[in-house]
Amino acid sequence: MLSIQTLIRTACEKYTSLLILTVATIIALKLITLAPPLLLGTIIDTLQGDRNPASSTLLALTTGLIVAGCIHAIITPLQLHALSKLVQSIIMNASIEWITELIGKEFSLFNSWRIGHFIKSIERGITAHEQLLTFIVTIALPVLLEFIVVGGAFIYIGDSEIFLSMTAFGIIYLAVTHQIIKWRRRHIDAVNEQEDELSAHLYNTLNAGKTIKLESAIPTALHPLNAAFGRYADAAVTTASSGGLLSAAKILFVSLSTGGLLYWGVLDQLSGHPSISVGQLVAIFSIAGSYLLSISTLTEGYRVLDQFLADQRQFQGLLSLPDFDRSNRLAWVDFQRSSVLELGPCEVAGTEPLRLSIKRPLAFVQGQSVAVTGPSGAGKTTFLEVLAGLDASKRDQLSIDSVPVSLLSGQAHLDALRYCPQQPRFLEGSFEQSVLFGGSASPILSRAIRQLELDEIVTTRQVSENASNISGGEAKRLSLLRLINKPGKFNMFDEPSASIEPRLTTPLWDLLFDVFAGQGLICVTHDVDHLHRFDRVIVMHDGAIVEDGPWRDLIDRPAIRLLVDEIRMQN
Numbered sequence: 226m227l228s229i230q231t232l233i234r235t236a237c238e239k240y241t242s243l244l245i246l247t248v249a250t251i252i253a254l255k256l257i258t259l260a261p262p263l264l265l266g267t268i269i270d271t272l273q274g275d276r277n278p279a280s281s282t283l284l285a286l287t288t289g290l291i292v293a294g295c296i297h298a299i300i301t302p303l304q305l306h307a308l309s310k311l312v313q314s315i316i317m318n319a320s321i322e323w324i325t326e327l328i329g330k331e332f333s334l335f336n337s338w339r340i341g342h343f344i345k346s347i348e349r350g351i352t353a354h355e356q357l358l359t360f361i362v363t364i365a366l367p368v369l370l371e372f373i374v375v376g377g378a379f380i381y382i383g384d385s386e387i388f389l390s391m392t393a394f395g396i397i398y399l400a401v402t403h404q405i406i407k408w409r410r411r412h413i414d415a416v417n418e419q420e421d422e423l424s425a426h427l428y429n430t431l432n433a434g435k436t437i438k439l440e441s442a443i444p445t446a447l448h449p450l451n452a453a454f455g456r457y458a459d460a461a462v463t464t465a466s467s468g469g470l471l472s473a474a475k476i477l478f479v480s481l482s483t484g485g486l487l488y489w490g491v492l493d494q495l496s497g498h499p500s501i502s503v504g505q506l507v508a509i510f511s512i513a514g515s516y517l518l519s520i521s522t523l524t525e526g527y528r529v530l531d532q533f534l535a536d537q538r539q540f541q542g543l544l545s546l547p548d549f550d551r552s553n554r555l556a557w558v559d560f561q562r563s564s565v566l567e568l569g570p571c572e573v574a575g576t577e578p579l580r581l582s583i584k585r586p587l588a589f590v591q592g593q594s595v596a597v598t599g600p601s602g603a604g605k606t607t608f609l610e611v612l613a614g615l616d617a618s619k620r621d622q623l624s625i626d627s628v629p630v631s632l633l634s635g636q637a638h639l640d641a642l643r644y645c646p647q648q649p650r651f652l653e654g655s656f657e658q659s660v661l662f663g664g665s666a667s668p669i670l671s672r673a674i675r676q677l678e679l680d681e682i683v684t685t686r687q688v689s690e691n692a693s694n695i696s697g698g699e700a701k702r703l704s705l706l707r708l709i710n711k712p713g714k715f716n717m718f719d720e721p722s723a724s725i726e727p728r729l730t731t732p733l734w735d736l737l738f739d740v741f742a743g744q745g746l747i748c749v750t751h752d753v754d755h756l757h758r759f760d761r762v763i764v765m766h767d768g769a770i771v772e773d774g775p776w777r778d779l780i781d782r783p784a785i786r787l788l789v790d791e792i793r794m795q796n
């Protein structure tokens with residue numbers, strides 16, 4: 226997570242010329258805004274002081290006033306362009322960095338994240354940084370510059386006491402505002418929490434939108450969402466009302482300070498020996514007014530800063546979650562030609578019975594093909610994910626050629642243990658992008674594409690978002706290509722033949738046995754008709770391994786026959 230200092234350092238080091246241009250345009254704007262009140266004051270004094278003022282002088286002063294307005298109009302878009310370019314460049318790079326970091330988190334987190342909630346937190350984290358940078362460059366820095374410029378102007382006019390009194394009053398105002406902002410923080414947190422909740426409900430509801438409509442269940446489905454809208458509205462009202470106090474403080478500050486200033490000016494004029502002319506009074510009043518407004522804008526910036534810190538804390542929480550690839554792991558290991566994957570006794574807890582309970586050590590030889598079967602909910606996917614090293618808490622018990630997987634770098638781990646989940650997932654775009662995720666095609670791929678009858682899709686189509694333009698069976702077949710294209714030492718498929726039409730089931734298994742002959746092939750499958758083709762079959766029930774051996778040795782056992790009947794019925 227980027228701290229405020231890092232944001233500022235990035236602006237100074239990487240975007241120096243943009244920063245200089247932004248600051249220069251801001252200074253120019255501040256200086257040019259001083260011109261109209263000073264010129265106006267001079268015009269008034271010239272008109273008042275001289276019975277026959279030179280018309281050329283007055284016309285020159287008036288022209289100066291108009292020219293100042295024109296310069297102001299020219300610099301403003303330039304300043305906005307430089308500012309937004311600076312802020313957006315920094316935020317874009319930071320956002321890319323954050324998302325890369327989040328994608329690199331542990332596998333298990335991807336199951337637990339509530340996507341809508343998560344998206345909202347990221348969005349708010351990014352917006353907070355954007356607002357903070359804008360605040361620093363457009364408010365904090367200009368107010369500092371204005372302090373110097375206005376201070377100089379008042380000293381020049383000879384009224385430094387007025388300037389000091391205004392500044393002291395501004396400091397009191399900021400202190401009061403600080404107390405209000407501190408008191409308001411819990412309301413802000415509450416509204417943020419409700420906003421995240423709302424986003425989570427919205428995502429879930431829209432995700433299930435098609436089914437909700439099919440079941441005519443809109444009122445039921447919208448109930449939690451509507452309740453979330455209600456809670457958000459309540460929290461938003463409280464926050465907005467508490468924000469009213471800040472507005473009241475601002476109005477009080479501006480009216481008391483400008484009123485006080487005018488009071489002093491009027492008394493000065495009435496004294497008989499005024500220390501300043503009417504024109505100077507107009508100029509002072511105008512410059513001081515904009516200075517006081519800038520001080521009140523500072524509080525708005527402070528409110529944003531406070532919000533930023535809250536969003537930063539939440540975002541920091543996400544970024545501090547454990548990474549999959551930690552440093553000091555072995556980037557490269559000289560594995561044996563035919564490796565052995567071993568898993569020690571371990572358990573994965575869940576609802577009773579245990580999701581997985583491995584009582585004895587297991588070994589998988591690379592040349593072996595292994596099927597994992599059992600009824601639905603037996604723990605097959607849980608087991609396969611442990612074997613693929615996706616469960617961080619079991620990586621110490623998992624080893625390849627006696628090297629614990631926990632010691633391997635992320636890349637070495639994922640190159641050795643390849644895993645194809647049950648649910649096909651794609652990126653959007655061309656075949657290489659969407660299916661191979663940017664990888665290049667190996668020589669074996671064209672044969673696999675032909676055998677799985679995917680030629681037409683691969684050559685003519687682009688996979689759309691959510692793969693909505695291809696069928697479920699096509700998606701499943703396409704998803705298998707990744708491991709075929711880039712096999713590892715052990716290749717694990719979760720239900721490779723699920724959703725595949727019966728006509729293509731045998732060619733699919735033929736392909737897998739052919740491509741992965743002599744390499745580790747481990748498949749979770751309900752496809753009992755093809756179990757005899759595997760060297761070894763592991764049968765699971767209630768999270769435990771109940772049988773393990775060649776299918777021909779297992780098939781005649783009465784318990785296995787019963788399980789096979791159960792699996793066939795579920796198919």
Ligand SMILES: Nc1ncnc2c1ncn2[C@@H]1O[C@H](COP(=O)(O)OP(=O)(O)OP(=O)(O)O)[C@@H](O)[C@H]1O
Pocket residue numbers: 336574575576580599600601602603604605606607608
């Ligand atoms: N994230 C989770 N938290 C808690 N329990 C879970 C979780 N995921 C799955 N389970 C439970 O763990 C058990 C094993 O699930 P698993 O997905 O491993 O079964 P499976 O044999 O692959 O089932 P299927 O053949 O239906 O895909 C099931 O009872 C399931 O309800």
